[in-house]
Amino acid sequence: MNRLSLLLTALVAVPASLQAAWPDGTLFTAPFGPGGTWNLYQAVSKPMTWTEAQSAAERLVDPLGKTGKPGHLVCISSAAENMFVYQRVQGFYIWTGLTDNEKRGGKEARDDRNGGWHWITGEPYTFQSWRSYEPNEMEATGEDAVSIGASGRWLDMPNGADGQTENKQASMIEWETRSPEPVAGAVKLERVLPEKWSVDLSAWKGEVIGEGPWTVMSSVGLDTFSIQTVAQGLDEQIHAMQTAFRMPRLNYHVEHITLFAGGWVEIKDFPAFPMRAGPCGALHVAKVKLDKPGTWSINVHGDDYFAVRFPGHKWKSVRGLAGIDPLDAETMYYECESADGCGIGVIDLPAGESTIEVMLGNRVNDSMIQVLAAPGEQTMDGSTDQWRLPGHKAAGDLAWPGVSSKGWTVIRKKPPVGAKPMEKLMDGMALPENAPAVTAEGVEKINYIDSDGASDIEFPNPVELPGDEPGPQDQFVVMAQAELVIPRDGLYHIGIQSDSRCALRIADQQWLRIIRDTSYHVKVEGDTIHTENPDRKSTNGQLFAEIELKKGSYTIEAFYVNVKGPTSLAVFGAPAGYAPRLLAKDGAKIEPDIDGLPLVMPAK
The missing domain is CATH 3.10.100.10 (Mannose-Binding Protein A, subunit A)
Known part of the structure; x- marks a missing residue:
């Protein structure tokens, strides 16, 4: 059967029910x-x-x-x-x-x-x-x-x-x-991936479309009942396919039909192979080649299911929402149908060549996958700014944004006694000037938690909020202001992360587009991006947006309202296309880029 026949067969075989539920009492x-x-x-x-x-x-x-x-x-x-x-x-x-x-x-x-x-x-x-x-x-x-x-x-x-x-x-x-x-x-319970795929894509010698270190096969109309049925369906179909695809990077989405959470850097491109907004899956395989053995961290964001395996090598640890297959310690996976499924796995890789396999499964709507890598043992997205797409080649130097030597001014305010409880972002913005407040000057960076009610954090070593009191705190506002320093003209990605309601403003500058929104409620209004209570399918409140700025200084303001529950707040930035670092005092710098995890280009 040729590739076109296989594709047409798969298209008409889309299951009537996306997920046939297990019978009650199973x-x-x-x-x-x-x-x-x-x-x-x-x-x-x-x-x-x-x-x-x-x-x-x-x-x-x-x-x-x-x-x-x-x-x-x-x-x-x-x-x-x-x-x-x-x-x-x-x-x-x-x-x-x-x-x-x-x-x-x-x-x-x-x-x-x-x-x-x-x-x-x-x-x-x-x-x-x-x-x-x-x-x-x-x-x-x-x-x-x-x-x-x-x-x-x-x-x-x-x-x-x-x-x-x-x-x-x-x-x-x-x-x-x-x-x-x-x-x-x-x-x-069965293992997530087959012990061995029916086709060894790392040694593919057949027809290919496109160029790049990743060799890919995909299929639509798969049974997406579980991550195991996606893997089984792919394995049954790819052995009959005559054409594989090549890709330069694993950083794409299927159709730009919705604003999804996305990955830690901008999600680029649409796949050249047959994927669509519905039940489908893809297997991506590449060869890693290291000059010396070392520990690497693999950072994956995916929608909906994903699994990553280095055959012959076990994961040391996995953080985030993903986990290690209890029946196969070589496989890291996630299967909870989230547009921001995420996991960071740490693995020891030997000198020489190793194979990496990445499977993506999609149930409904759009789908995306992003795989980043960084040297060493990393535990969270913001633990390093050295995340790079595998195969990335250093592109000269990078201009990192920061704030001036004055640092941040941070004000924490509470509603006056007897005031109506805050429910929305605007309620916090409307607090009177004489509301009880604590001010901190010369703050190095914005990376805060409530000491006894800490939410998700994206950056290591957060500190307590100004004026933090014993026990978890509710009903307060945080306002932070600094002089944003841009070391040269260019496109920048600037963002804010919190558990819930937050806003970020670069005075008199126009945001170009949203790169990442884990709240699903982002709004862009002139020089301000903001979000209210995250959607129920979201993971946290994180906004990351693109803006074009000239070399110089700008007023940057962050705003956060805690209504009830845990607290986290961070403000960060990067040159466009790179994982960010916290916007720190005297942090504006021009530094060399670095190579990513080295991949082998397959022979033509």
């Missing part, structure tokens, strides 16, 4: 017990309050008779287990066994992600996946229960008891079978 087994042992799980789509769901689990003895023990709401110890639960329960929200209720062993946490939360089994609370402005105890009667929502992120909700609102959701039950083998009679 039993699963997965290796998330201590030491990789296999536990038993059951999906429960019937909506119940957290208290009702936990009580129902406690009344249900292991249905396969392996332990004779009652169940409990699922307790999650890794990103892989979090994704496993999210993918197998019918329901937008899914109850977990995490609580800060004193009767259940917890302690009131309010906005604090680290203090007071307790798994119902008493097992260690070592993994968390909160939404940016969660936990926040928005309900006046309390929110003592935790559920998984969009993108696999957590939020606190009322537990339906102890005077709290009755909020009814789906759930998952877990039994501590701790079996050395998969539990017989339950659906077994």
Whole structure:
């Protein structure tokens, strides 16, 4: 069958249902017990309050008779287990066994992600996946229960008891079978990628279209029920394809039909191969060649599913929303249908050649993939400004923006006593001049948290807000101003990150376009970009936009309003096309560019 016939067949084979749900009550087994042992799980789509769901689990003895023990709401110890639960329960929200209720062993946490939360089994609370402005105890009667929502992120909700609102959701039950083998009679969790692809794209000798170090094959009309079905469908189809594609970089989106979160640098280009806004997938393969062994960090942003593997080499660690396949330590993956699925994996690579495989799976709407790499062990997007697209060649020098030697002036204000609580960005902007305030002068950079209510951070070593008090704080405004210094004429990407409502202004200058918006609510108004409460599918509030500036100085202002919940705030910038650094005092510099992770150009 030729390539055109395969494409037409795939187009008419699009599944009627994008995701056929697992039947309610399905039993699963997965290796998330201590030491990789296999536990038993059951999906429960019937909506119940957290208290009702936990009580129902406690009344249900292991249905396969392996332990004779009652169940409990699922307790999650890794990103892989979090994704496993999210993918197998019918329901937008899914109850977990995490609580800060004193009767259940917890302690009131309010906005604090680290203090007071307790798994119902008493097992260690070592993994968390909160939404940016969660936990926040928005309900006046309390929110003592935790559920998984969009993108696999957590939020606190009322537990339906102890005077709290009755909020009814789906759930998952877990039994501590701790079996050395998969539990017989339950659906077994399978590895994400096939052990070996049916086609070795790293050694492809057939027809190719395009040029570049990445060799790619793709297919539309795949079964996108899970990341495993995408991989299986690709593997079944690519062995019959006669043509592969070549790409210069892995930094593209399929169709520019929506404003999606995007990656840490600008997402460029459309793919030359057949992908579309709907169920589809692609396998990208390249060869890495290093002069000496070393540790590298691989930074991936993807929509919806992605998996990255260096065959023969195990990941040392993975951070962000992605995780390591519990059945294949060579595979890092994400499968929670988010336009900002993200993960950073750390791996040791040998001298000589290694293969890198990147699979992308899309369920609905637009799709994108970005793969960056940096030397050393990195733990977050902003941990280094050395992220480069693999194969990148140094382009002379780079002009980095910064702020003047005066640093930042930061003012933190509170509404006056008796004032109406703030709900919107404009409420904070309307605070009177005489509102209670704390001022800090000569601040080196904007990288703040509330010490006891810290949200997602993009840059390491954030500091406490000016005037920070013990305990998590709500209802305050942060205003920061500085003299932005631009070392030479050019295009720049300047941005702000927070948990929620924020704005950024470069006085009297026109923003050209948005590069990244993780809130999905960005607005551009003249010299100001801003966002309100992030959309429920978002990961945090981060705006990164392009602007053309001449060499010189400009007034830059950042504005943040905390209504309720954790806090983070950072302001950053970069020459267009590069990962940013914080806009720091005396930080404007012209520095040499660096090469990216070296890739081998395939023979023609």
